Amino acid sequence: MNATQEQLKLKLQQALVAAFGDEYIGVDPILEPAKNPKFGDFQANVALSLSKKLGMQPRAIATAIVEKLDVSEICESPEIAGPGFINLKLKTSYLEQQLKVINSDPRLGVPKAQNPQKEIVDFSSPNIAKEMHVGHLRSTIIGDCIARILEFRGHEVKRLNHVGDWGTQFGMLITHLVDTYGRKMMLMENSLGTYLDGDINIGDLVEFYKEAKKKFDNDEDFRERSREAVVSLQSGETFTNAAWKRLCEVSRKEFQVIYDLLNVKLEERGESFYNPYLSKVVEDLETAGLVEENQGAKCVFLEGFTNREGDPLPLIVQKTDGGYNYATTDLASVRYRIQEDGAKRIIYVTDVGQATHFNQFFQAAEKANWIPEDVELIHVTFGLVLGEDGKKFKTRSGDTVRLKDLLDEAISRARKDIENRLAKDGREESEEFIKNVAEVVGLSAVKYADLSHNRTKDYVFSYDQMLALKGNTAPYMLYAYVRTQGISREGNIDFDNLGENAKVLLTENAEFTLAKHLLQLDEIISEVEQELLPHRLCDYLYNLSDKFNKFYESCQVLKSEEPTRTSRLILCHLTARTLKLGLDLLGIKVLERM
């Protein structure tokens, strides 16, 4: 409908000029979708806004515009309502024609971006040797969805996993590794002087981290050796670097389990990648005159940032001990992404708690003139995941929830649901079928629950809610799709071959409502692309399922006469394709049966 609205806008502009002269070229006709379907599909409010300027009653202005307005191909004759609104109702023949257009388009009427560009989505980004927590899960799910939508629009998307793989914590991890396994066991030196993995199994890296931390906090000698390890790591010494790589490898494997389950693709480019560029970042900031020393630390002072006491809150780019930090790395990476990757839009997906960090380094980069006019930096924020008690999401015993456990739990609950349904209906299905349904439903439920809430707010994680068959949930959506596929199975219908001349004929209200909704996909996608709010797409799909169900309840499909039957089958097929595409953009697979 984007294209329709554009066309109507143009026609209104032409009529305005024809009625009142060239002075009105380019005036916005203020065309909006009608608030109440009773009054048609669109409403133009321009007559009211021109009343003063023209010294005329709005109704008279509206009448003059309508006299010159030629929209007969698209709309019924325009009506003037109230003080001077111009109401436009789309012609049935026009809607039918539009449905034909989207039906023959593999993209369902969603155009590719006119100016495709290089875009980076920086998402997931957990930290090595630490737990990947629900915040990272949100980032992974939301980031993947945004990347999918940009890809679908034809942009060249780089999905970057900015993992936290550098920092002083590696000193203690390496030291603990050596203490536990011994240098020899851990890594074996070959004749080339490089190191190979020894025969050890670090096992649970998060536990390992906790042990190391405990020693670090309590043992002076351990602390000292850890500091030495950091120095040696940073100086590029071979053994410590091999040990560091080994630790990263263990974490990487664990993260990959989650990514595989969620079917999310990422390119790892961790913080360590930018090490060679850090000193230059500080140097260039200094040259730009942005750096001030504050108690030995190098700081950039920015507008609008104060701490709790109301004092200016600087962005530290080099610590007193000379070390670089999270901000320095992000500054280096933003430059690299613009200069080397050629990114025009860089999207960072993290919890809102990091807003200050992002706003600060965006501003610092801006001030240093590193961000060209045509490059946009965006922080896509999200709220917390809460437990059903409204507090931060935890296990019953108060520990942080392991993502693998969380996803497994969703799958096993989905499995119970399907087993119950099968038992109730006396249905028999293979183990393979049950397993697949449970996996798709469980994982979709988690993803959908996250995406369907406005990301900027906190949301409550509830298995019961997300797995419910009714409401704005993944199972509800999956069912609507299954229903469409059930129709094709029942009628032995090949949706893809409904005949060359098959067309949609709209008569019933429920058909109109469904058809108009189907025609809105392009609008929704471009909205989501601009605002980066996936819940809008979820709302759209939820309403689609709802409208489809109402249509299906009130209109016979298989039992109706031709040509109505084929027309309705096309509506079913369009619904199915729209659901499948929309869910795919959310990272959700559909099921043919469930």
Ligand code: ARG
């Ligand atoms: N590793 C960080 C964390 O766990 C997230 C990194 C986000 N990306 C970035 N470029 N800062 O909080």
